[in-house]
Amino acid sequence: MGSCISISLQFNIDSCGANCFGFISGRARYVYKLEENLDALNTALEELKDEKNDLVRRVNIAEQQQLKRLDKVQRWISRAEAMETEASALILRRSQEIGRLCLCGYCSKSYKSSYDYGKTVYEKLAEVTDLRGKGRFEVVAEREPIAPVIEIPVEATVGLESLFGEVWRDLSDENVRTIGLYGMGGVGKTTLLKKINNGFLDTPNSKCHVIWVVVSKDHNLEKIQNDIGEKTGYCDDTWKSRNIQQKAEDIYKFLSKKKFVLLLDDIWERIDLGKIGLPLPNRQNGSKVVFTTRSKEVCFEMEADKKVEVMCLSWDKSWELFREKVGEEALNVHPDIPDLAQVVAKECDGLPLALITIGRAMACKRTPQEWRYAIHVLTNSASEFPVMGDEVFPLLKFSYDNLANEKLRSCFLYCALFPEDWEIKRDDLINYWMCEGFLDEHADINGLQGQGYTIIGSLLYACLLEESSEGSNHVKMHDVIRDMALWIARGCGKAGNRVLVKTSALSVEWLKIEKLEEVERISLMRNRIQNLAGSPTCPNLLTLLLHGNHLCQISKGFFEFMPKLTVLDLSHNTFLTYLP
Structure with a gap:
């Protein structure tokens, strides 16, 4: 029995000694393998840097193609950068710590310090190796989720509330697929369209993908496609290099699965939506197209189900807008100025562009004399009022430039010879044109009259003439449009x-x-x-x-x-x- 106890005790002592030796030798390894581990850490760190730099290059290329880097990729890059700092700090201590070793590296003059340093190097090597293993990404970026509506900055508006409500109701009507907003330049069509765009921000449950595109006069289908592409995720250089047909297929593939509202600002002629790749709006998809134009004729060419005229402001709204732009301080600096300011505002004839531009220009005028002089200039030669010739008339002139031929342009300019606010009888106007030789001299009297009425219709559709309150036998010219016509006839401010x-x-x-x-x-x-x-x-x-x-x-x-x-x-x- 005693011999059994002796054998068991000896076994336990030998086992314990072996474990202690293994523990001690393992701890010693941090010291005697320090140089080897430092070399391995340095190599691993350089390879980590290379892998991080390669990954950053891939990410930058993807971001140039309008892709968004993945969060896990960004986390790995951030961790790699932190690891570089930590490992580099350890390697900087190399010469100092190696200098403490003795007995061919198996012992240290400051054993605890060498042990702690060696253990940290060993663990950091393991971390770097582990991090490198996690840094292999097949995909580094992806298309950012497309926001269904992007807010467009727009100033506070005056006088558009009821019109906005009307158009918003039309957007809810399943029988209305295309809406044309038409009116003269500077009347507020673009502002109204911006309000419609932003209106969808307040209706998050509409599930509409709202696409805003500025078309302008010199448009081409490919530019419109590229603008739509940016709103639908097709925006990299590779996609932009595709031809019109290929882009149309991509746009159709994306939009055919969605309910969308396409907002086209400032179109001057019919746009073939099919060629762009747009699925035509119908009751089934619930999609809509809303566009702005200066030409009522374009509304017909675009087959708009609803044609909405954006008209000049009433006097009350005109005065409200003008006061806002001039500012109460300028209006109240002298008792005569409010009445004079009303005269200036009336010269704008309800056109928001003129009210805003002239209002801002007059905001710094502090004497009645300055206001009276402004009235004199606007009444006698509006083009000499600085902001009119520099800002207002050039913008309005696009409508004149877009007229189909020189005959139409000559007939339009002739209308400016009539006094301001004149109700022009159509037959009288045609007779003037006949005498001037503007109409086809080979036509008979009926042909000449027909041609004259057609020209008047074209000018009405271009919003360069207006229907008269006197009835269908008369037309009139808006005051600011008349001033613009005289400016053109006088050489656009040149000699x-x-x-x-x-x-x-x-x-x-x-x-x-x-x-x-x-x-x-x-x-x-x-x-x-x-x-x-x-x-x-x-x-x-x-x-x-x-x-x-x-x-x-x-x-x-x-x-x-x-x-x-x-x-x-x-x-x-x-x-x-x-x-x-």
């Missing part, structure tokens, strides 16, 4: 003046001081001129309109130096009894 239009004239004495060599048309309609005296030199004058004056007498030599005069209108001068 040269082919047209003179005067209001509130009592005589023609001013003709003696005007430079009339280049003038081709003079309009003195609805003035209070009683006598035509003198012999003004007008070598290129073609047209002289004196309708509705108080003429009593015309001197014998008045027309002597007007060799090219073709159209002379002396109608509605009831006191004129004879001609020279």
Whole structure:
């Protein structure tokens, strides 16, 4: 029995000694393998840096293609950067720690310090090796989820609330697939479309993919496709290099599975939505197309189910907008200014573009004299008001430039010869055009009248003329459009003046001081001129309109130096009894 106990005890002592030796030798390994582990750590660290740099390059290439790096990739890169810092700090201590070793590296002058350092190096080597193993990514980035609606900045609006409500109701009508918003330039069509876009931000359950595209005058299908592509995730250089048909197939594939609202801003002619790749809106897919245009004709060409005219503001809303842009401080600096400001605002005739632009320009005017001068300029020669010739008229001129031919452009400019707010009788206008030779001279009278009515229709559809409150036999021209037409006729602010239009004239004495060599048309309609005296030199004058004056007498030599005069209108001068 005693021998059994002796054998068992000896076994336990031997086993314990072996375990202790293994434990001690394992701890010693951190010291005597320190140099080997440091070399391995240095190599592993360099390889980690290379792998991280390769991964960052892949990520950068993906991000250039508008892809978003994966979160797990970013976490690995961040961990690798931290690991570089930690491992490099350990390696920097190498010479100091190696210097403490003795007995061929099997012992240390400061054993605890060498042990702690060696253990940290060993563990860091294991961490680097493990991190490298986790850094193999087949996919480093993916397309960012497309936001169904992207907010577009828009200033607070005045006077668009009811129109916005009308269009918003139309968007809920399953029978309305395409909506055309038309109106003259600067009236607020783009602002309304922006409000419609942002309206979908407040209806998160609509499940609509809203796509905003600015088309503009010189559009092409490929540009529209690229803009749609950016809103649908097809936006890398590879996709942009595909041809129109391939892009159309991709767009169709994406949108055919979604309910979408396509918002097209500023279109000037029919756009073939099928060629772009757009699934045509219908009751089944619930999709919609809304566009803005300056031409009512485009609404018909686009087969709009609903045509909504965006009109100028009422006087109350005009004054509200103008006050907002001028600011209460400027309006209240002198008691005369509010009344003068109303006169200036009325010159804008309800056009938001003019109200905003002129309002901002007048915000710094602090004296009644400055306001009276502004009224004088706007009334007599609006193009000389700085912001009109620089900002307002060039924007409005796009409508003029887009007219189909020179005949239409000439007929449009002729309308500016009539006084401001004049209700122009259609037949009278056509007769003027006939006399000027604007219409086809080979047509008979019925053909000429038909051609004239067609031109008037084109100008109405282009929102360059307006329907008259007098009825269908009359048309009128918006005040700011008229000012723009006169600006064009006078060379767009450049040298040269082919047209003179005067209001509130009592005589023609001013003709003696005007430079009339280049003038081709003079309009003195609805003035209070009683006598035509003198012999003004007008070598290129073609047209002289004196309708509705108080003429009593015309001197014998008045027309002597007007060799090219073709159209002379002396109608509605009831006191004129004879001609020279």
